Amino acid sequence: MQKPQPPQLSIAGISLVGGNLFEQQFILKLRVQNPNDFDLQLSGLHYKLELGGQEFVTGQSNQSVTVKRLGSDVLEVEAYIKLFELIKQAKAMAVNGKVPYRLTGEALVGESGWRLPFDRKGEYDLAPLERLKGFQMLPGS
Incomplete structure (x- = not known):
């Protein structure tokens, strides 16, 4: 098999x-989009994830998914952030409705042990997180 x-x-x-x-x-x-002309089995x-140029979360997943050739699938992963960091970042990002993001990492392929790096930049609409705007940890913060 050729390297994907x-x-x-x-x-x-x-x-x-x-x-x-x-x-x-x-x-x-x-x-997860597979640009290959063969199914891609990811093992983790x-x-x-950076939002607005600041690290938001890091993590890993051991979920397996097979993405069909030239197809796509959605993978759900858990992420955790300290409340103080979330509040600080939400205040900085709440100025406009969209925030630039950068998603980097490595996909682990099947049992081959191949590590395929990925790096994607884009924009994310913060509307689903709007309710965080009204949260204040301290008066005047």
């Missing part, structure tokens, strides 16, 4: 699913 081209990953969605005083839990929906990935 790296998959193309982009943000398909971000959902706040829980949290407590110390950290918030998100589900990142990552669209390492990723880093």
Whole structure:
């Protein structure tokens, strides 16, 4: 088998699913596109997501997914961020409705051990996270 081209990953969605005083839990929906003319079996990935030029979350997943040749699929991964960092970033990003993002990392391919790097830049609409704007940790903050 020839060495595959790296998959193309982009943000398909971000959902706040829980949290407590110390950290918030998100589900990142990552669209995985396979540019190869054969099915691509991913056995996991390492990723880093930057929003507005600042690191938002890093993580890894051991989920397996087979992306059909020249096709795409959506992979959901958990992400955690400390509440203080979330508030700080939400305030900085709340100025306009969209924020630039950069998604980087490595996709792990099947049992071959190949690590395929990916790097994607784009914009994400913050409308689903709008409710964070009204949250204030301290008066006047």
